[in-house]
Amino acid sequence: MEKLSQLRSAVAGLDQISENEKSGFINLVSRYLSGEAQHIEWSKIKTPTDEVVVPYDTLAPTPEDSVETKKLLDKLVVLKLNGGLGTTMGCTGPKSVIEVRNGLTFLDLIVIQIENLNNKYGCKVPLLLMNSFNTHDDTLKIVQKYEKSNIEIHTFNQSQYPRVVVDDFSPLPSKGNTGKDGWYPPGHGDVFPALMNSGKLEKLLSQGKEYVFVANSDNLGAVVDLKILNHLIKNKNEYCMEVTPKTLADVKGGTLISYEGKVQLLEIAQVPDEHVNEFKSIEKFKIFNTNNLWVNLNAIKRLVEADALKMEIIPNPKEVDGIKVLQLETAAGAAIRFFDNAIGINVPRSRFLPVKATSDLLLVQSDLYTLSDGFVVRNKARKNPENPVIELGPEFKKVGNFLSRFKSIPSIIELDSLKVAGDVWFGSGVILKGKVTIEAKAGVKLEIPNGAVVANKGKVNIEAKAGVKLEIPNGAVVANKVINGPQDI
Structure with missing residues (x-):
């Protein structure tokens, strides 16, 4: 294939990357060019049984004996995917250093959690951070502050592909664009070869480690779970994907299916157009992938050495300086079908608490959660098992702007949904209840004063018309009415 041979010779001349990276990249491209794709026959899809996707509440309790618990934990490694930048939220540097609560960052909380485990049980659970070339330098500086912690931290880089x-x-x-824009990290499916190529896999195996818990660094619910670890070791499961019940907010998330006798991940991109609505249905496909994965280290070694992890390729088109480019990626969840005795575990929703946008940040900084030993714990005073639906306008998109618009984060224990649009500012001690829509028209600054209660059981609209200055008095209770101007208060 002419395209491939030309690409191979061009890649051979790129001295910024290793031979492993060159061969991994060429392998990925040749699979893509060959048109290799796994076509799903819709009629063959089966709903997994409880043996394949195990209900969390059927897992055996963890050993009460702390010596037995220590033995379990001494087989574990925690790996956080740390290759992402906080650019979507207006931050520079790794996303894991965004402050989420009480002045603590994602990374601070992760370190506190693992350190507490190590202190409590006298074990040595290490933390691995898989960086990308975008986050590597910053992360090395950041982890220095944990040098005196009771936790061994390893960093390694995922591959860098052109x-x-x-x-x-x-x-x-090779066209002269040798800066960062010329390269990309090829998705978190790269975690398995990168772990091997970095030498970390051999080191961990030599220390008697058996399982790695892989999770996104921005998922505050992804904490070490002894019940899951215990189950995997007892049942010799090589791979486990945590799934959780799907809500309307998760309809595009990948789901687990049984297909030709194996468990595998079905992503929306694999679904034929005529079945997309069926895929999004929360009646038929009731669970989705949290990207919390538990994987046997010896199995990773076996499959990477055999070059057997041929996950589905995700083509991601981009544009750099007006030039249309393509980056080919893979996802770690798609590897499930290559492992022996692979399962899913249907976990509580509390294990999926990602912070992808400032609307998520509002949830975790509010009174809906408290912080205990590095764990973000849901407030029992919240009766509704689902979180409020938060929709913030572009004025709130960047973390700096978001924080400046709240004197303090409102109380949202009894909030069902919040939609904020326009130039809106919140005072301290504001309480939001029910379904709330707050909208400031163009050119109008709308301030919700200190102590205001915006509440009802139906819907509250606060809307300032153009040219009208709308001031809500301190301590006002706004309930069951639509406010368009001062006369309505």
Whole structure:
């Protein structure tokens, strides 16, 4: 194939990456060019049984004996995917250093959690951070502050691949674009070869480690769970994906299916157009992938050495300086079908608490949660098992702007939904209840004063018309009415 041979010779001349990275990249591209794809026959899809996707509440309790617990934990490694930048939330540097609660960052909380485990049981659970070339330098500086902690921290980089120019399928760096824009990290499916290529896998195996718990660094619910670890070791499961019940907010998330006798991940991109609505249905496909994964280290070694992890390729088109480029990626969840005795575990929703946007940050900084030993714990005073639906306008998108618009985060224990649009500012001690819509028209600054209670059992609209200054008095209770101007208060 001419395209591939030209690409191979161009990649050979790129001295910024290792031989492992070059061969991994060429392997990925050749699979893509060959049109290799796994076509799903819809009629063959089966709903997994409880043996395949195990209900969490059927797991055996963990040993009460702390010596037995220590033995379990001494087989474990925690790996956080730390390759993402906080650019979507207006931050520079790794996303894991965004402050989430009480002045503590994602990384602070992760370190506190593992350190507490190590202190409590006298074990040595290490933390691995898989960085990308985007986050590597910053992370090395940041982890220095944990040097005196009771936790061994390892960092390693995932692969660095060249972006490919769509027009002639040449690597972008060979055209002179040798800066960061010429490269990309190829998705978290790269975690398995990167763990091997970095030498970390052999080191962990030599220390008697058996399982790695892999999770996104921004998922505050992804904490070590002894019941899951105990189950996997007892049942010799090589791979476990945590899934959780799907809500309307998760309809695009990948789900687990039984297919030709194996458990596998079904992503929306694999679904034929005529079945997309069926896929999104929370009646038929009731669970989705949290990307909390538990994987046997010896199995990773076996499959990477055999080059057997051929996960579905995700083509991701981008544009750099007006040039259309392509980056090919893989996802770690898609590896489930290559492991022996792989299962899903249907976990409580509390194990899925990602912070992808400032609307999520509002939830975790509010009184809906408290902090205990590094764990973000849901407030029992909240009767509704689901979280409020939060929709904030573009004025709140960046973390800095978001924080400046709240003197303090409102109380949302009894909130069902919140939609905020326009130039809105919140005072301290504000309480939001029910379904609340707050909208400031263009050119109007709307301030919700200190101590205001915006509440009802139906819907509250606070809307300032253009040219009208709307002031809600301190301590006002706004309930069961639509407010369009001062006369309505």
